[in-house]
Amino acid sequence: MFFSKKINILPRWLIACLDSIILFISIFFAYFLATNFDWLQMANLQVFQGSMTFVFVGLLVMFLTKSYTGIVRHTGIMDGMLILRTVGFTVLVVGLLNFLLVFINGSGRVVPFAVLIIGGMLSLFFLITYRLLVKDFFRKNKLKGMDLPKKKILIYGAGEAGSITYRAVVKDSHYRYLVYGFLDDDPRKKGKYFEGLPVFGNVDELADLSAKYELEELIIAIIELTPKRRREIIDACIALDIHAMTIPPVNQWVGGNLSPGALRDVKIEDLLGRESICLKNKKVSGMISGKRVLVTGAAGSIGSELSRQIARCAPEMLILLDIAESPLHDQEVFIRNEFRDLPLHAVLEDVTNLEGVKRVFENFQPEYVFHAAALKHVPMMEKYPAKAVQCNLLGTKNVADCALAFGVKKMVMVSTDKAVNPTNVMGASKRLAEMYVQSLDKFQKEQHQESTGFITTRFGNVLGSNGSVIPLFKRQLKSGGPLTVTDPDVTRYFMTIPEACDLVLEAGVMGNGGEIYVFDMGEPIRIIDLARKMIYLSGKKPGKDIEIEITGLRPGEKLYEEVLDSGELSVETHHPKIKIALVRPGNYQEIKRKMLLFETLFDPEDEMQLVGHMKKMVPEYISKMSRFELLDGQKIEK
Incomplete structure (x- = not known):
């Protein structure tokens, strides 16, 4: 715990050293695999010389690609792609050295091709894995050190937006979100796992899941959702006393990423009960x-x-x-x-x-x-x-x-x-x-x-x-109520x-x-x-919390328009x-x-x-x- 608080960001020299050690272990172990653990055969392959060459070339490529400069506890897809390029270039350069030594100098290969391929795959696996382990270590220690209020939630949408939402909420520094799984309207996803969590089915499963997990919140994480379906999901949440949240439009995500603070309450505009009328006539x-x-x-x-x-x-x-x-x-x-x-x-x-x-x-x-x-x-x-x-x-x-x-x-x-x-x-x-x-x-x-x-x-x-009426209701809610309605049967088009x-x-x-x-x-x-x-x-x-008061029709007011x-x-x-x-x-x-x-x-x-x-x-x-x-x-x- 003390170590994780003391070192929030691993220094670059330490990452470079760890990467070098992993490269050495990976290529060394690759020799064992390529020779089927035959010590006599390994003795003829100049293992130490080949391993050091692989590590040296790897360090040079790392220096060029800057793969050691990333913040390990924030490792993401882009970091993984950078490591892939680093290992790929390393294998390519060592392979080129092999070509020069064999076909130009006439001597033997510095690293056998089989060893090189195996070593490259092992290096890629271990370099990414240790970063993810370090990232998980810091995340868990951060949560242990913070007395955060817990929220039991499900995410509606087992797609790309749902994945981004999940990664956003698990990093939240204000709440500890306990994500029990996903809901999705696609029946083919039911029973499968997404982000390591189960996909339970659609909104019909919500009542049973709410009773089982004592759910407090449902985050709707589907970009293209019809107003009718959105209303059905929200009505189900209301009936089960589950707080509904939704993600903002993609164009409001910062740098293509979603932050927990960007999650918003469902707006009453989302409940119009019809498709949004969009014209946008170019004329x-x-x-x-x-x-x-x-x-x-x-x-x-x-x-x-x-x-x-x-x-x-x-x-x-x-x-x-x-x-x-x-x-x-x-x-x-x-x-x-x-x-x-x-x-x-x-x-x-x-x-x-x-x-x-x-x-x-x-x-x-x-x-x-x-x-x-x-x-x-x-x-x-x-x-x-x-x-x-x-x-x-x-x-x-x-x-x-x-x-x-x-x-x-x-x-x-x-x-x-x-x-x-x-x-x-x-x-x-x-x-x-x-x-x-x-x-x-x-x-x-x-x-x-x-x-x-x-x-x-x-x-x-x-x-x-x-x-x-909407701004009026918002003001009345803010002041603790009551919300005033002129007649229980009044209807309006919106x-x-x-x-x-x-x-x-x-x-x-x-x-x-x-x-x-x-x-x-x-x-x-x-x-x-x-x-x-x-x-x-x-x-x-x-x-219970907010009363609704019937005030009577006002002068000139209709029951319906x-x-x-x-x-x-x-x-x-x-x-x-x-x-x-x-x-x-x-x-x-x-x-x-x-x-x-x-x-x-x-x-x-x-x-x-x-x-x-x-x-x-x-x-x-x-x-x-x-x-x-x-x-x-x-x-x-x-």
């Missing part, structure tokens, strides 16, 4: 490259990611517009640091200010506009309906009118599934915005004007966006921020104008199930996960005339009249859990 880059692009709401969750993806496409100019000063500044600093050669302009402006929006279009002449600016929080918009109309409807009108006036090629508007059969002010304001841009697109084409394509994208809740931005950019390429693009987002997810899984994934138990109205049809596109909603556009002149009335109803005392006007324009807007139910002839339950 997106072609459309944006060399063009002037404006992003409104550029400091928000969608707008910020959208801006970064656009910046990667090398536009001629990127204009970021937002009213939120600090987030806009942060976004500007980030993009300037990441894309130093990109002409970038951050504009602090409100889309509700028509003159300010006009100045932006006049100054920068954008060719493409991505309109993500919006007020989105349902309960807040129920309190302040005038603000929702000003931003979501009239702000969209300002941007759309300027886009048409200044000859923008395409404008893509970000909408929401809450615009379908809206039950709240926010959803209704977004539906009105959809109606306006659709009717404007139809009107300008009927007038044979130089066309601006007005395109809408409609999707569900975005995981991790500002104010969404998508990730990259998926949402992909849809917006794809719409810009696919759309000609007038379309409303919707995603196939799979099955809706119950929020209470999401809460339970987040508690489990944090290593705690719902109802829809991406299409029951009366809306849809058509397929080139991508199986994207559809176009067949929504009949309204009459532009009529919609524009009715919208003028909103500008006279922004006083607080006019709220009922304002929302009533919204309901006239959007007949399917029926309020839920809101003071505006009175306008539908309903009574608010108290």
